[in-house]
Amino acid sequence: MAQRYAIRGDDALQCYNFSASKQPLKMKLIGSLTSPYVRKARIVLAEKKIEYEFVLDNPWNADTGVPKLNPLGKVPVLVLDDDSTLFDSRVIVEYLDSVTPNNRLLPASGRERFRIKRWEALADGVLDAAVAAFLETRRPEKEQSAAAIERQREKIDRSLEMMSEELGEQPWCTGNVFSLADVAVGSALGYLDFRLADINWREQHANLARLFDELTQRPSFAETVPQG
Numbered sequence: 001m002a003q004r005y006a007i008r009g010d011d012a013l014q015c016y017n018f019s020a021s022k023q024p025l026k027m028k029l030i031g032s033l034t035s036p037y038v039r040k041a042r043i044v045l046a047e048k049k050i051e052y053e054f055v056l057d058n059p060w061n062a063d064t065g066v067p068k069l070n071p072l073g074k075v076p077v078l079v080l081d082d083d084s085t086l087f088d089s090r091v092i093v094e095y096l097d098s099v100t101p102n103n104r105l106l107p108a109s110g111r112e113r114f115r116i117k118r119w120e121a122l123a124d125g126v127l128d129a130a131v132a133a134f135l136e137t138r139r140p141e142k143e144q145s146a147a148a149i150e151r152q153r154e155k156i157d158r159s160l161e162m163m164s165e166e167l168g169e170q171p172w173c174t175g176n177v178f179s180l181a182d183v184a185v186g187s188a189l190g191y192l193d194f195r196l197a198d199i200n201w202r203e204q205h206a207n208l209a210r211l212f213d214e215l216t217q218r219p220s221f222a223e224t225v226p227q228g
């Protein structure tokens with residue numbers, strides 16, 4: 001099994017590592033322009049300079065094809081050259097980081113790898129809470145629960161507090177090197193601006209604002225700002 005994975009990794013390297021290559025594009029990312037989890041995958045694809053086809057599909061639409069690719073009915077889904085699929089975003093970004101040595105975003109092993117994965121879990125948890133709070137506000141007004149929204153917002157507040165404390169004055173989340181932690185945190189902060197703009201995280205956490213400003217200068221972030 002491990003060996004097959006390595007072979008697929010090598011194939012992928014040959015197919016996708018050359019942006020000027022005439023090879024047909026075989027990797028497809030299925031997702032929407034609003035999903036922050038899809039954005040995370042798109043940022044990684046851009047940072048790693050991997051060519052792919054972006055197939056727009058909103059899993060909330062009645063005619064969505066997403067459940068055929070992912071029984072959970074969620075995006076992103078990555079369809080590989082042999083038509084096998086990968087989900088969710090954490091699995092996809094780890095796979096993408098492994099198929100080419102360009103701009104590594106995660107060390108292959110060791111404590112630093114898990115420190116970065118913990119940042120990603122924290123940022124994705126902010127997204128889960130923000131998505132839940134946003135969806136609650138989309139329910140008919142008399143069915144909405146203020147307590148449910150508040151519970152999610154407390155998770156966001158506590159997590160931003162931890163991010164800010166751990167970032168401190170470092171240039172990037174885990175120190176001097178840009179990593180998957182920054183991709184995940186940037187996607188989460190961008191989503192708060194997009195869907196829960198009344199959360200004034202910039203005023204409370206000036207260092208997160210400084211990090212976010214730096215991230216938004218990168219083409220990978222600038223080209224994937226949520227729309228819709």
Ligand SMILES: N[C@@H](CCC(=O)N[C@@H](CS)C(=O)NCC(=O)O)C(=O)O
Nearest residue numbers: 035037059073074075076088089090
């Ligand atoms: N943990 C998943 C979360 C993916 C997710 O929840 N995606 C949302 C879009 S923002 C979705 O597809 N929702 C459709 C649904 O829940 O039915 C990941 O990281 O990929």
